[in-house]
Amino acid sequence: MPSKLAEFEKHWAQRDDPHSFSGVWRFHDLLPFAPRDKCVTVGEGQTLLHQSDGAGKYAGMKLGRLFLQYEGMNPSGSFKDNGMSAAFTHARTVGARRAACASTGNTSASLALYCSVTRLMQAVIFVGSGKIAFGKLSQALDYGALTVQIAGDFDDAMARVQEITKELGIYLVNSVNPFRLEGQKTIMLRVLEALRWETPDWIIVPGGNLGNSSAFGKAFFELKELGLIDRIPRMAVINATGARTLYDLYEEQGVRWNEGKPNLPAVDAYCQDMDATGRRASTIASAIEINRPVNLMKCLRALQWTNGVVRHVSDQEILDAKAQVGAGGMGCEPASAASVAGAKRLVAEGVISPDERVVCILTGHQLKDPKATVAYHTTDQQQFNEVLGSRGVRRAAYANRAVAVANDKDEIIKAIRLYGSNM
Numbered sequence: 001m002p003s004k005l006a007e008f009e010k011h012w013a014q015r016d017d018p019h020s021f022s023g024v025w026r027f028h029d030l031l032p033f034a035p036r037d038k039c040v041t042v043g044e045g046q047t048l049l050h051q052s053d054g055a056g057k058y059a060g061m062k063l064g065r066l067f068l069q070y071e072g073m074n075p076s077g078s079f080k081d082n083g084m085s086a087a088f089t090h091a092r093t094v095g096a097r098r099a100a101c102a103s104t105g106n107t108s109a110s111l112a113l114y115c116s117v118t119r120l121m122q123a124v125i126f127v128g129s130g131k132i133a134f135g136k137l138s139q140a141l142d143y144g145a146l147t148v149q150i151a152g153d154f155d156d157a158m159a160r161v162q163e164i165t166k167e168l169g170i171y172l173v174n175s176v177n178p179f180r181l182e183g184q185k186t187i188m189l190r191v192l193e194a195l196r197w198e199t200p201d202w203i204i205v206p207g208g209n210l211g212n213s214s215a216f217g218k219a220f221f222e223l224k225e226l227g228l229i230d231r232i233p234r235m236a237v238i239n240a241t242g243a244r245t246l247y248d249l250y251e252e253q254g255v256r257w258n259e260g261k262p263n264l265p266a267v268d269a270y271c272q273d274m275d276a277t278g279r280r281a282s283t284i285a286s287a288i289e290i291n292r293p294v295n296l297m298k299c300l301r302a303l304q305w306t307n308g309v310v311r312h313v314s315d316q317e318i319l320d321a322k323a324q325v326g327a328g329g330m331g332c333e334p335a336s337a338a339s340v341a342g343a344k345r346l347v348a349e350g351v352i353s354p355d356e357r358v359v360c361i362l363t364g365h366q367l368k369d370p371k372a373t374v375a376y377h378t379t380d381q382q383q384f385n386e387v388l389g390s391r392g393v394r395r396a397a398y399a400n401r402a403v404a405v406a407n408d409k410d411e412i413i414k415a416i417r418l419y420g421s422n423m
Contacts, residue, residue, distance in 0.1 A: 005228050
C-alpha cells in the first residue's frame with residue numbers, strides 16, 4: 001500500500017506496460033481483488049480533467065474554479081469502461097463464458113467492446129423498446145453482442161436480466177455488481193492525480209443508477225481512512241426532473257443512510273406509488289432515465305460520507321448546459337451536462353460558492369446521442385419539436401445554427417463577413 005498517492009506517478013513512465021497505461025489498473029494497489037497479470041484492459045481511463053472557464057462562467061463560478069472530468073475519452077466513449085474493466089476481470093477469474101447487462105446504452109456498448117476485443121466471452125444485452133440512443137445501440141450491434149429488445153423501459157429490462165442471469169448462470173455486469181463500482185472509483189483517483197493530489201471542494205455527478213455517486217463516495221471514504229487524503233469533498237448528485245427518484249426521497253422525504261438504517265418503508269411506499277400511478281421516467285438524458293436506481297442504498301451511504309446534496313434539473317437546463325460545454329470543445333451526451341446544469345443551480349442557491357473548486361463529471365461522449373445535439377441547433381422547427389418539444393424543451397438559447405446561402409461565391413463571402421467571427 002502506498003504511503004502517499006503521489007507514489008502512483010511511477011507508473012507514468014511505464015507506458016509500454018498495458019496495466020500501467022490503464023487509468024484503472026495503474027491503481028492496482030488500491031484494487032487488490034485480482035492478480036495483476038489477470039487484469040483485463042483495453043486502454044481505459046486515458047481521460048482528461050479540463051479547466052473550463054466557459055462552462056464555469058455559465059455556472060456562475062470564478063475563473064479557474066470549474067473543471068470537467070471528460071470520461072467520453074474512454075474506448076467505448078463513456079465512463080462505463082472503468083467499471084467494466086474491473087467487472088470483466090472478475091468474470092474472467094471465475095471462468096464466465098457469457099456476460100449480460102440491462103442498459104440505456106453505455107453499459108451495453110462497454111460490455112460489447114470488452115467481449116469483442118478480448119474474445120473471452122459473449123455479450124448478452126437487454127434494452128427497452130425505443131429507450132436507447134442510436135449512437136450507443138450501433139456500438140453494441142457493431143461489436144457483435146446478442147441484443148435482446150424487450151417491451152418496456154430500463155427498469156423492466158433490469159428486472160428481467162436479473163432473473164435470467166440467475167436462471168441461466170450468466171455473469172451480470174450491471175452496477176449491482178460490486179466490482180463495477182471498484183473500477184469506477186478510479187475516476188476520482190485520476191481527478192486527484194490531475195489536481196496534483198489536492199482534494200477539490202465539490203464533485204458533481206449525474207444521477208442515474210447511482211453507481212458513480214456510490215463509487216465516488218466509497219473512494220474518498222477509503223482514501224481518508226487510509227490517510228491518503230486529509231478531507232473528503234462534498235458531492236452533489238443531479239437527477240433529471242423526469243427521473244427524480246433520488247431527489248424525491250432524499251430532499252423531499254428526508255430519507256438518509258442513517259448509519260445503515262434507512263427509512264425503507266418510505267422507499268417501498270414511493271415505489272408502490274410509482275407502480276400504482278404508472279409513473280415512468282422520461283427525459284432527453286437517456287443515460288439517467290431510470291425510475292428505480294439499483295444503487296440507491298449505496299448512494300445514500302455515499303451522501304452521508306460526503307455531506308452531499310441532491311438536485312434535479314429540467315431537460316431545458318440540461319440542453320442549455322450541454323451547448324455551453326460543447327462551445328468549449330468538450331462535447332458530451334445530454335446526461336453528462338446535468339452535472340454542469342446542477343452546478344449552475346447550486347451556485348444560484350448559494351450552496352456552492354463561486355470561488356470553490358468544483359469538478360463536474362462528463363460521463364459520455366457527444367456522439368453517443370447526436371440526435372439531441374442536432375435537434376437543439378437545427379433551423380428545422382419540425383425536427384426540433386419532434387425530438388425536443390415533446391420533452392418540454394421550448395427554446396435553444398445557445399443554438400449554433402447553420403447559415404443557408406445560395407450556391408454563389410459572392411453570397412457565401414457576404415454570409416461569412418456578416419456572421420463570421422473577427423477572432
